[in-house]
Amino acid sequence: MKTFLKKVLPKWMREFILRIIHAIKGMRYPGSKVLCTCCGRRFGKFVDQYPGKHQSDIRWAGNSESVFCPYCESAARHRIACHWLELHMPFLNRDCRILMVGAEWSIENYFYKKGYKNVTTIDLYDPAADVLCDIQKTQFADNSMDIITCNHVLEHVSDYKMALREMHRIMSHRGILELSVPTDYNLSTTYEDANIISKTDRLIHFGQEDHLRIFGRDFKQQVELCGFIVEVVAGNNVPKEIRPIVHGYDYNDNHVYFCRKILN
Ligand SMILES: [Zn+2]
DSSP states (O other): OHHHHHHHSOHHHHHHHHHHHHHHHHTTSOSSSEEOTTTOOEESSOEEEOOOTTBOTTTSOSOEEEEEOTTTOOOHHHHHHHHHHHHHGGGSOTTOOEEEESOOHHHHHHHHHTTOOOEEEEESSOTTSSEEOBTTBOSOOTTOEEEEEEESOTTTSSOHHHHHHHHHHHEEEEEEEEEEOOBOTTOSSOEEOTTOOSHHHHHHHHSBTTOSEEBOTTHHHHHHHTTEEEEEEOGGGSOGGGOOEEOSSGGGGOOEEEEEEOOO
């Protein structure tokens, strides 16, 4: 449905239709127990997540309860990001330049709701993005973006350090890069192997058919080596009402990384 809408409808009409659909879906979750910091709406619970056949329930530990916002489809990482932005955005100019790597409606909607209009979305394939390009090498000028969001993208690119260095290049000196990646906290170092190429093997080794790696506990250090100062916000450090309920693995940690440039 969404792919069809992206191909045939202009952006404003697509979003109008999606808002109606989401508002109807939200009515199925009455109550105020949980809060979506992206759209500002409260519900009795979030929508449950059931891993699809393209995801490994060995890595990701089966079903999770109360994960996605029924209105804007935010996941925990998006709500943590908006929770942090809510605390820090008042200090940013409404004209600041925002780059979203991957079109995520929940956060994009948050920016527009707050009055930030200078938002550019990029993606390698998604026709809903404003610009189709590879985050490993973009056409944007040095220091041209004040906020960059990049959630669950780095596991898909062939060289994630190249992508980090590119975001470092295009981010302004006082800018913020918001990052999250799928992580197995049992791994001390990030696990990748360019020889693992079949969907079946990637599912087994990396947890999803189209993932090229699974990040480990060294991710923060790897980001720092690309020139950033990194603040980590863990899922356990945000209000309980914005967190999901997840069985099993520590994926529930939902670490979100807020990165600034080291100024020389
Ligand atoms: Zn929401």
